[in-house]
Amino acid sequence: MIRTFIAVELDPVFIEKIRDIQEKFEDFDLKFVKPEIVHITLKFLGDVEESSIPSLASALDSLLCEPFEAKIEGIGVFPKPANPKVLWIGASGAFGALHDEVEKVLKPFNFEKDDREFTAHATLARVKFLKKSQKGAFLDALRDLKDITLGSMRVNKVLLKKSTLTPEGPLYETLHTAYLD
Template sequence: MIRLLRAFIAVDLSDELRDKVADIQSMFSDFKFKFVDPNIVHITMKFLGDVHEENIDEIAKALDSIEYDHFEANVKGIGVFPKPKYAKVIWVGCEGGFEGLHALIEDSLTSFDITPDMHKFNAHATLARVKYLPKKQKQDLIVLLDELKEVDLGTMQVTSIKLKKSILTPEGPVYETLHEVKLK
């Protein structure tokens, strides 16, 4: 029987930044958003989707071939996808060596049946998902986003990437690290 795992490659936020994520999320408490548990907020480097369980070891080996120096990342600026009037995702931006790391991750996965990202990579950590936003709250959200667009949560050292599986539960996703690749 073929087992599929919902998998992705991520950079975890530092504990210090997770505390600051919780503070930022609390600023959106007037909205009925679905907040990501601050303890599992991460920067998705590549969403793999449903992967055959027997391919996980080969994907891990492919990721082990990545040679990239660790780097300092700055986590700052609250934004949304796709745009403030029609927000579906609230995120915090991440600056550093993410684009180069993402390119190497993409290159390492070319021999697998994984669709390459078609959009320019935008390093971010999802804070909340917007299922519904009443018309009367749209302007409040736009004002708050404008206030937070330059907020600086701080820096962290990016020293590894992690291959994770996601188990969806009624209480929210549960993530398990399957493999970790240390950066140089």
């Protein structure tokens, strides 16, 4: 079994900007995602049989979604500012339609459908622990960056990724690239 997910990678031009954002939060107890691997997850598949990868790849090749322009902008937290667990950068564009199309082509595989409404975002860090005395400063940093814009990028492919968890953080490997047209 291999741990897998479907994602859109961010344009490498955003790596330094992501690093700059993360530096604004380095005084807090966060586990940062390496800027080089920050991505937008369209669907987490979990553990799948290695033998099913060709079928998953073929399903992704049948996606009916045209390439689109996306803006990487805005910063926020899940689930809510009063209790932050995940720090993220937002993404706008046709991600909702792309997510729905991914759900549609994967329906025959009986993966669990996402319960929550899809919100296009890229995780920058997970909040390990936030002292009460730090919450105000954390929310101030969040507020200062809420309107940040990293820039635009063209979304023209979706990646089937393998995730290997290590003590140093996850290692990702692209198993298949499905091009949008």
